[in-house]
Amino acid sequence: MSTQPAPAREALLAVRGLRKAFGAVCAVDGVSFELVPGEILALIGPNGAGKTTCFNMLNGQLLPDAGEVWFAGRNISGWKPRRVWRLGVARTFQITQTYGSMTVLENVQAAFLSRHAQLLRLWTPARDLYREESMRLLHRVGMAAQAGRGCGVLSYGDLKRVELAIALANDPRLLLMDEPTAGMAARERLALMQLIADIVRERGVAVLFTEHDMDVVFRHAHTVMVLNRGRIIASAPPAEVRSDPQVREVYLGSGTMFH
Amino acid sequence: MQFGEVVNIVLNGLVIAASLFIVSSGLSIVFGISRISNFAHGSLYMLGAYIAYSAVHALPPTTAGFFAAVLATGLAVALLGFVIEATIFRRLYDVPHHLQLIATFGIFLIVRDAALMIWGPQELFSPRVPGMKGAIAILGRKFPEYYVFIMAMSLLILAALWLLFYRTRWGVLLRAATQDRDMVAAVGVDQKWLFTGVFVLSAFLAGLAGALDAPRLPASLGMDITIIIEAFAVVVIGGMGSIIGCFLAALLVGLLTAVATVFLPQVTLALVFVVMAAVLVVRPSGFFGRNSGASWQDPVTADQVLQPAGTRLRRLWAAVLLLLAVLPFVLPPYWLDTAIETLIFMFLAWSFYFMAGPGGMISFGHAAFFGIGIYGPALLFKYFGFGMIPNLVAAPLLAGLSALLLGSFAVRLSGIYFAMLTLALAQIIWSVTFQWFELTNGELGILNLWPDAWARDRRIYYFLTLILCSSAIYFLRRAVFSPFGIGLRAGRDSALRSEATGIDVHRQKWLAFSLAGAFAGLAGVLMLYLKGSAFPSYLDISTSFDVLVMALLGGLQSLNGPLVGAAIYRALKIGLQTYASHWNAIVGVILIALSLVMPRGLSGLWSDLRGRRAGAPGAAPGLELSGAE
Numbered sequence: 075m076s077t078q079p080a081p082a083r084e085a086l087l088a089v090r091g092l093r094k095a096f097g098a099v100c101a102v103d104g105v106s107f108e109l110v111p112g113e114i115l116a117l118i119g120p121n122g123a124g125k126t127t128c129f130n131m132l133n134g135q136l137l138p139d140a141g142e143v144w145f146a147g148r149n150i151s152g153w154k155p156r157r158v159w160r161l162g163v164a165r166t167f168q169i170t171q172t173y174g175s176m177t178v179l180e181n182v183q184a185a186f187l188s189r190h191a192q193l194l195r196l197w198t199p200a201r202d203l204y205r206e207e208s209m210r211l212l213h214r215v216g217m218a219a220q221a222g223r224g225c226g227v228l229s230y231g232d233l234k235r236v237e238l239a240i241a242l243a244n245d246p247r248l249l250l251m252d253e254p255t256a257g258m259a260a261r262e263r264l265a266l267m268q269l270i271a272d273i274v275r276e277r278g279v280a281v282l283f284t285e286h287d288m289d290v291v292f293r294h295a296h297t298v299m300v301l302n303r304g305r306i307i308a309s310a311p312p313a314e315v316r317s318d319p320q321v322r323e324v325y326l327g328s329g330t331m332f333h
Numbered sequence: 334m335q336f337g338e339v340v341n342i343v344l345n346g347l348v349i350a351a352s353l354f355i356v357s358s359g360l361s362i363v364f365g366i367s368r369i370s371n372f373a374h375g376s377l378y379m380l381g382a383y384i385a386y387s388a389v390h391a392l393p394p395t396t397a398g399f400f401a402a403v404l405a406t407g408l409a410v411a412l413l414g415f416v417i418e419a420t421i422f423r424r425l426y427d428v429p430h431h432l433q434l435i436a437t438f439g440i441f442l443i444v445r446d447a448a449l450m451i452w453g454p455q456e457l458f459s460p461r462v463p464g465m466k467g468a469i470a471i472l473g474r475k476f477p478e479y480y481v482f483i484m485a486m487s488l489l490i491l492a493a494l495w496l497l498f499y500r501t502r503w504g505v506l507l508r509a510a511t512q513d514r515d516m517v518a519a520v521g522v523d524q525k526w527l528f529t530g531v532f533v534l535s536a537f538l539a540g541l542a543g544a545l546d547a548p549r550l551p552a553s554l555g556m557d558i559t560i561i562i563e564a565f566a567v568v569v570i571g572g573m574g575s576i577i578g579c580f581l582a583a584l585l586v587g588l589l590t591a592v593a594t595v596f597l598p599q600v601t602l603a604l605v606f607v608v609m610a611a612v613l614v615v616r617p618s619g620f621f622g623r624n625s626g627a628s629w630q631d632p633v634t635a636d637q638v639l640q641p642a643g644t645r646l647r648r649l650w651a652a653v654l655l656l657l658a659v660l661p662f663v664l665p666p667y668w669l670d671t672a673i674e675t676l677i678f679m680f681l682a683w684s685f686y687f688m689a690g691p692g693g694m695i696s697f698g699h700a701a702f703f704g705i706g707i708y709g710p711a712l713l714f715k716y717f718g719f720g721m722i723p724n725l726v727a728a729p730l731l732a733g734l735s736a737l738l739l740g741s742f743a744v745r746l747s748g749i750y751f752a753m754l755t756l757a758l759a760q761i762i763w764s765v766t767f768q769w770f771e772l773t774n775g776e777l778g779i780l781n782l783w784p785d786a787w788a789r790d791r792r793i794y795y796f797l798t799l800i801l802c803s804s805a806i807y808f809l810r811r812a813v814f815s816p817f818g819i820g821l822r823a824g825r826d827s828a829l830r831s832e833a834t835g836i837d838v839h840r841q842k843w844l845a846f847s848l849a850g851a852f853a854g855l856a857g858v859l860m861l862y863l864k865g866s867a868f869p870s871y872l873d874i875s876t877s878f879d880v881l882v883m884a885l886l887g888g889l890q891s892l893n894g895p896l897v898g899a900a901i902y903r904a905l906k907i908g909l910q911t912y913a914s915h916w917n918a919i920v921g922v923i924l925i926a927l928s929l930v931m932p933r934g935l936s937g938l939w940s941d942l943r944g945r946r947a948g949a950p951g952a953a954p955g956l957e958l959s960g961a962e
Contacts, residue, residue: 133833146651155832166835171830173823175639175890184819188835193820194844196812200819224638240834 365574381543706857734855752780
């Protein structure tokens with residue numbers, strides 16, 4: 075497995091001094107980092123460290139109190155999520171977000187329809203549009219067999235896969251994944267992360283993900299960034315982070331983290 | 334204008350405000366704590382006026398007798414409130430707000446019928462209050478003593494409520510519950526009795542308000558609807574659950590009404606709703622309301638996959654159309670008109686479904702666009718001599734453009750705020766047709782709009798209606814499965830996912846709202862030429878409710894439900910009107926039952942039954958009424 079840091083190129087995503095407070099609690103407190111194409115960056119930290127808040131500011135769902143987000147040379151701070159998406163930033167959610175009244179296939183087709191600006195057509199049935207492209211993605215994530223099922227009845231792990239297919243529909247340059255393997259069995263997790271690693275290698279996508287399963291993190295991430303109480307306390311290749319005394323202290327008591 | 338006139342206007346405004354505050358405070362408390370928009374609150378007020386009328390006549394005609402009557406009325410209505418809470422409300426706290434409104438509308442209908450049965454249809458005037466028959470001079474103007482007494486009472490009640498909320502343990506719990514119900518439950522407070530207590534208090538206030546108004550206004554059957562809509566406006570403007578907000582909003586509405594009565598008598602009714610709509614647009618939580626976020630929203634439960642009609646269903650619809658095509662040759666003329674009307678209502682219900690089902694926007698004012706479809710052409714005929722064909726084109730255009738305009742801010746809101754805003758918009762349109770006499774002839778209506786000569790034969794008009802309605806429904810059905818419909822449903826199912834996938838949820842909803850409005854307008858103009866006249870009653874609040882009930886009866890999660898629901902509801906209403914003397918009450922009972930035991934309507938019931946038979950809920954393929962195969 076690749077544990078080497080990706081070669082330094084021009085940053086695709088550059089985050090500078092990001093800050094967000096909810097009342098008196100500073101959820102994200104001056105976070106800065108960079109991400110280059112083809113890099114897999116894991117954002118880890120204990121519960122409440124500010125990982126999801128950080129994610130939500132990257133794709134425009136939350137407005138930061140301070141700081142800037144640059145994507146592909148553009149300052150996208152304050153942009154709406156759908157505008158950020160158009161630039162090539164796709165995301166999955168910690169609590170999966172899919173369309174319950176549609177089939178798995180339709181969920182992916184909806185993303186294609188949006189990508190190709192088809193959403194104002196009133197007459198043509200949507201079922202025949204971007205069907206093959208959608209099926210190809212569903213094959214890729216292993217959901218082709220369930221393409222006709224409703225998303226309201228799927229298991230959590232399957233929903234995570236559908237979300238990945240939806241995210242891939244826009245040919246993203248950056249994938250933001252909030253706990254992509256939560257709710258999956260150990261083998262499924264590794265398979266899914268392997269899939270993501272393959273996609274990264276093929277397309278040069280940059281990936282930022284959060285994860286609680288350290289096995290997944292240390293096996294696939296090029297860089298591991300540790301967040302605690304809204305601040306980055308370490309950012310380095312997995313091997314270095316593993317031996318960082320400060321990181322060890324933060325995780326003290328949760329012995330399962332480091333085998 | 335003289336100083337004396339100003340004094341008069343202000344004093345009149347203060348009386349209206351005082352009475353409005355007493356009614357609205359009860360509504361606001363229930364709103365804030367139980368999260369129920371109680372449409373029956375005005376009915377309790379009306380009962381208060383009627384009971385006070387009877388009580389005053391039963392007791393000795395003295396000041397003490399009057400006070401005893403008022404107090405007894407308040408207590409009697411409070412007792413009734415207890416019964417209603419224990420039997421119906423208690424089961425309503427966790428259902429979506431549109432079902433709460435439907436259930437309380439059911440109570441409204443039952444109380445209306447009961448009052449008719451007990452006190453009859455005539456207006457009942459209570460005698461003037463002994464000891465307060467005189468007038469006192471205020472700044473040079475004579476003013477009835479009793480009015481001053483009502484004002485004093487409203488201040489007393491404000492003070493009492495303030496003490497109750499801020500100086501008693503019960504009040505602390507209530508305020509805590511306003512902010513976070515679940516937390517209050519989590520720390521071990523029995524919510525059930527809290528809610529019961531609140532509702533009884535609210536009923537007491539409604540009864541008291543009715544009793545206090547009895548010497549000022551005659552008790553009549555229409556006062557329930559008038560007061561509830563104004564009270565909703567006050568509660569929304571002041572902020573749901575805020576007593577002080579309620580007080581200030583009542584002052585504002587009272588003074589505005591008094592000013593408008595003198596200077597702009599055509600728009601007194603509209604003015605209140607314009608203020609209400611403006612507040613909802615600018616600050617949805619009102620003057621003093623807290624934005625309580627998610628708890629006011631509707632939980633979206635859409636786990637059933639919508640699918641286009643399969644072969645069997647298509648055949649069934651073809652058969653139904655064939656049957657409908659034969660109908661005019663076998664029906665007697667009177668029933669043909671009923672059939673046309675039913676078709677129009679089925680279409681109207683479907684236009685509503687398009688926005689409420691796939692769009693998730695449950696409007697309480699769909700009658701607004703139906704009404705524009707009626708009055709737009711009627712006015713074009715009255716002032717410019719428009720004929721039927723131009724009007725058939727103008728109606729959907731006018732209604733669609735209005736929906737485009739109103740929707741631009743309406744669809745930003747959701748849940749109860751969207752419901753209240755659409756209610757206000759519909760009331761604005763209605764009050765123009767009702768009150769702006771110079772323009773619309775008010776209740777006298779606009780008459781003599783008959784179809785062109787070629788369509789005057791009832792059968793031809795029937796086919797015209799059938800063709801227009803069924804092709805419009807076909808178009809909208811296709812739209813549900815078009816890319817537009819996918820985008821619309823995506824926004825309803827998960828706004829987060831949609832926005833993170835580039836879908837402009839607001840744009841999809843806005844267009845769906847406008848399309849629904851345009852088609853409601855088409856339904857309106859068809860109704861206009863069927864009836865040959867335009868009257869305000871065609872678009873009053875009961876029409877909005879009827880449309881909502883038809884769609885809910887059929888079930889919002891299904892494509893065919895609203896059609897079936899509309900047909901059954903119309904048939905039921907016609908049947909009951911013909912054969913039962915108290916059909917309002919029967920409809921009321923049906924509405925309550927619908928909300929309590931059949932929240933997903935007939936189609937939900939149908940798919941549950943089928944699921945049980947097939948062994949797996951909602952998973953069986955084949956022919957299905959709900960369209961979710």
